[in-house]
Amino acid sequence: MSLSRRKLITTGLAAAAGATGLAAADRLARRYGLIPPDSAGIYGPGETLTYAAQRLLASHSFAREFPRSMISAAPFLNETSPLTDNFKRQQAHGFSDWRLTVDGAVAHTASFSVADLRALGRRSQITEIACEEGWSYIAEWIGTPLSAVLRETGILPHARYIVYFSDQPDWWESIDMPEALHPQTVLAWGMNDADLPVGFGGPLRMRVARQLGYKNVKYITRITATDSLKPFGKGLGSASPEAGYAWYAGI
Numbered sequence: 001m002s003l004s005r006r007k008l009i010t011t012g013l014a015a016a017a018g019a020t021g022l023a024a025a026d027r028l029a030r031r032y033g034l035i036p037p038d039s040a041g042i043y044g045p046g047e048t049l050t051y052a053a054q055r056l057l058a059s060h061s062f063a064r065e066f067p068r069s070m071i072s073a074a075p076f077l078n079e080t081s082p083l084t085d086n087f088k089r090q091q092a093h094g095f096s097d098w099r100l101t102v103d104g105a106v107a108h109t110a111s112f113s114v115a116d117l118r119a120l121g122r123r124s125q126i127t128e129i130a131c132e133e134g135w136s137y138i139a140e141w142i143g144t145p146l147s148a149v150l151r152e153t154g155i156l157p158h159a160r161y162i163v164y165f166s167d168q169p170d171w172w173e174s175i176d177m178p179e180a181l182h183p184q185t186v187l188a189w190g191m192n193d194a195d196l197p198v199g200f201g202g203p204l205r206m207r208v209a210r211q212l213g214y215k216n217v218k219y220i221t222r223i224t225a226t227d228s229l230k231p232f233g234k235g236l237g238s239a240s241p242e243a244g245y246a247w248y249a250g251i
């Protein structure tokens with residue numbers, strides 16, 4: 001989309017929201033296919049406006065990267081749900097049996113060990129992760145770009161979202177293809193020049209640098225490409241809208 005066209009639509013969205021309310025913005029966003037999967041609830045029109053405006057204005061933007069001197073000394077260890085028995089078994093084997101399954105709208109289903117992923121590609125970036133509850137920290141994340149994994153499996157033209165699942169059954173999220181293919185979206189296996197600690201999601205964590213903490217699911221075991229989020233959970237795109245948080249959590 002050209003910049004002038006993007007500007008026109010964005011201006012239209014803002015004007016529509018101001019003049020006739022969010023419903024008009026919603027109709028406009030709908031016409032351009034900028035509808036997030038959680039658009040039907042009470043906050044739906046607001047979510048649509050945020051997502052549509054962000055996608056039009058900032059789809060080529062990068063999360064801020066920091067100098068090494070700004071890495072947080074002792075980042076707060078967020079409490080997570082209990083680790084499963086399966087996880088503890090794998091941990092006892094140094095995660096050598098950990099597998100990431102990639103399936104759905106891909107040219108061929110595949111399964112990767114963490115070593116396989118390391119061999120596929122590496123990106124390191126110093127970024128800030130922020131929880132919706134207010135705290136944040138800066139760390140270096142090292143991982144394989146999700147785009148490199150999807151290049152390996154091939155991705156079918158109708159794929160619109162990547163859904164990703166944790167070994168912790170309550171944790172799953174999804175992102176759209178622009179976010180999935182963004183260079184700062186990585187499957188992280190390292191942090192601050194060491195293996196990613198279990199407390200921070202090791203052995204494998206989705207690091208979506210441009211979105212809030214909860215999109216950064218820990219203990220990733222499966223990703224699936226899909227044209228629709230309706231079949232997953234309550235059909236709202238991820239666990240977060242089911243709990244009252246926005247599916248699109250851009251920062």
Ligand SMILES: Nc1nc2c(c(=O)[nH]1)N[C@H]1C(S)=C(S)[C@@H](COP(=O)(O)O)O[C@H]1N2
Pocket residue numbers: 076077078079080081129130131132166168171199200212213214215216217218219
């Ligand atoms: N599997 C799993 N992933 C998760 C969580 C969790 O409890 N389990 N918490 C999420 C939330 S709400 C935040 S803010 C970040 C916290 O990341 P941190 O522990 O690196 O600070 O992880 C996210 N990913």
Ligand SMILES: [Mo]
Pocket residue numbers: 130131132133213214
């Ligand atoms: Mo969070």
